[in-house]
Amino acid sequence: MKVTIQKIAEAAGVSRGTVDRALNNRGRIDPQVSERILRIADEMGYVPRSRRQTASRGKPIKIGVVTQLAGSSFMLEVNRGIQKAASELREKNIELILKEGMTVDEKEQLRFIEELESEGISGLAVMPVDCESVREKLESLSVEKKIPVVTFNSDIVGSKRLCFVGMDNRKSGRTAAGLLGMLTRGKGKILIITGYFSNHVDNQRVDGFLEEVKKEYPELEIAGVHGSFDETAEVEKIIENVMTNIEGITGILVVSGGQAGVGKAFEKLKLDKRPYVVIYDQTPKNEKALKDNTVDFLIDQNGYVQGHKPPLILADLLLNGKTQKKEFLFTDIIIKTKYNL
Numbered sequence: 553m554k555v556t557i558q559k560i561a562e563a564a565g566v567s568r569g570t571v572d573r574a575l576n577n578r579g580r581i582d583p584q585v586s587e588r589i590l591r592i593a594d595e596m597g598y599v600p601r602s603r604r605q606t607a608s609r610g611k612p613i614k615i616g617v618v619t620q621l622a623g624s625s626f627m628l629e630v631n632r633g634i635q636k637a638a639s640e641l642r643e644k645n646i647e648l649i650l651k652e653g654m655t656v657d658e659k660e661q662l663r664f665i666e667e668l669e670s671e672g673i674s675g676l677a678v679m680p681v682d683c684e685s686v687r688e689k690l691e692s693l694s695v696e697k698k699i700p701v702v703t704f705n706s707d708i709v710g711s712k713r714l715c716f717v718g719m720d721n722r723k724s725g726r727t728a729a730g731l732l733g734m735l736t737r738g739k740g741k742i743l744i745i746t747g748y749f750s751n752h753v754d755n756q757r758v759d760g761f762l763e764e765v766k767k768e769y770p771e772l773e774i775a776g777v778h779g780s781f782d783e784t785a786e787v788e789k790i791i792e793n794v795m796t797n798i799e800g801i802t803g804i805l806v807v808s809g810g811q812a813g814v815g816k817a818f819e820k821l822k823l824d825k826r827p828y829v830v831i832y833d834q835t836p837k838n839e840k841a842l843k844d845n846t847v848d849f850l851i852d853q854n855g856y857v858q859g860h861k862p863p864l865i866l867a868d869l870l871l872n873g874k875t876q877k878k879e880f881l882f883t884d885i886i887i888k889t890k891y892n893l
Contacts, residue, residue, distance in 0.1 A: 555598040555873050563596065564589050594698070597875030612647045615866050616668035618661060618678040620706075621747075622652035624782050624809040626833035626855055630705065633859025646867050649673065656748045658683045665689055669697075675866035676701045680708040682752035687711050700869055702862040705855075706753045714869070715876045717861045717883070719853035721753050724885045725760025725807070728830045729769065731849050731887070732803040735828040738769040740802025743794050743827075747782040747808030757807040757832075775801055780810050787813025792820055795827075806831045811838055815846040834888055842890040854883040 561571045566585065573581045574589040575598075617634055621627060638648040649671060651664035658681045665686075668676065676693060680686050680703055690711035693699040701713040732742060744761065746754040758777060765772050775798050780786040787810040795801050795817070804827050806814060811831040818826050829847040831838055833855070841847045861881065868874045 555593070555596045555875075560589065560593050560596060560598060564592050597869070597873065612645045613675075613867075613870055614647050614649055614668075614671060614673045615641070615675045615677065615863050615870075616665070616671070616673040617648055617650045617863065618653065618664045618668070618676070619650070620653040620656055620661065620679045620681060621751075621782060621809070622654050625811075625835040625837060626809065626853070628835060629833075629855030630859040633856040633861070634863070635859075636856075637860045637863040641863060641867050644867065644871065646863075646870075648863055653679075656681050656750050658685050661686055662689055665693070669693075669699075673699065674870050675699060677862035677866060678703055679705045680711070680752075682706065682708050682750070700866060702865050704858045704862045705853075706751070708752070715865065715879050715881055717865070717881045718858050719753075719885060720880075720882045721756035722760035722763075724832075724851055724853070725757040725762075726764035727760075727885055727887070728757070728805055728807075728851060729761045729764035731830050732805060732828060733765065733769040733772065735848065736769075736772065736802040738771050741773040741775040741798065741800050742803040742805060743775045743791065743801055744777040745780050745787055745790055745804070745806045745808070745810075746777060747780055747810070749779050751808070754808050761805060761807075772803075780806075780808065780813070782809030784810045784813040784816070786810060788816040788820075789813075791817035795821055795823075801827050803828045803830075805829075808832070811841065811847070815841055815844065818846060834886070834893075839893050842888065842893065845890070848889070850888045852886040852888055854886065857883050 557568050557571045561568045570581060571589055574586040634650060641648060649668060653660050661681045662685060676699060687708050687710055690701050690713060694701050694712040702715055703713050704717040707716040744758060746758055775794060778790045780790060814829055830849045831847050832851050834850060834852040838850050842850060865876055
């Protein structure tokens with residue numbers, strides 16, 4: 553629902569003229585009253601007319617998009633969604649400016665956000681690096697500079713962002729535990745491979761997995777959690793080393809990139825019977841792994857929606873003053889086998 557000056561006036565218990573003076577910083581008004589009106593307007597999601605009319609005057613509204621791990625296979629679908637949103641918003645005179653981070657590096661991400669600020673963005677969609685400096689930066693954008701922020705794929709607590717679009721990663725970790733628990737009949741040892749230990753998404757998936765195993769499959773042992781930096785060669789090396797030195801590995805979970813290393817390791821090990829394997833993200837390479845019976849299940853997070861929806865949410869707010877009622881817009885947790893690709 554559109555937020556109007558009249559609605560702010562009613563909520564603040566003042567006249568429309570008083571609200572107009574406070575919002576536009578003109579005329580005489582008690583500083584405490586002005587501060588209260590501005591706070592109420594911000595809480596209600598009011599968008600100044602000047603910002604709403606920017607596109608109609610011929611000057612494009614700019615929305616920044618910041619990603620991470622741009623070289624990872626799961627980003628193919630995310631980027632497809634971003635490009636689709638860019639095409640749709642171009643017709644509304646809105647320009648998307650994309651900054652692609654290659655790692656989970658807070659300095660790189662902060663630099664990208666500052667570059668977008670200098671380019672005059674009116675909104676930001678970001679896959680945040682979970683650290684204090686990025687949290688403070690996003691809070692500053694949202695609160696002090698009134699630049700709305702939507703997080704996607706990964707989230708960050710306490711940043712005053714509007715909403716999060718992406719998978720419930722903790723729940724997806726519990727889903728993976730259920731799959732491997734059923735496959736192994738709750739017996740044996742599970743090897744977990746993550747990407748970066750600083751990656752909030754990976755950590756949530758691992759935490760959810762461990763919670764569910766502890767609760768439902770207490771006889772399953774965890775044969776370590778290893779970081780692979782999303783590298784195929786590192787995943788291959790981890791599996792080869794662990795399975796050579798630890799007996800009884802019945803399951804492998806890869807929560808991040810580099811999943812092609814699973815098949816390469818199995819080829820080297822020449823196993824009579826491989827462990828059950830669950831991986832993430834429906835990419836061409838992972839589809840092939842399913843078809844080749846190298847892995848058993850993949851959990852997809854609908855990356856296209858994650859890339860497509862955040863810019864549209866920001867555009868709706870900037871053009872129409874429409875705010876999101878839900879804080880978490882979770883995408884489906886999709887389980888794929890070779891039979892339902």
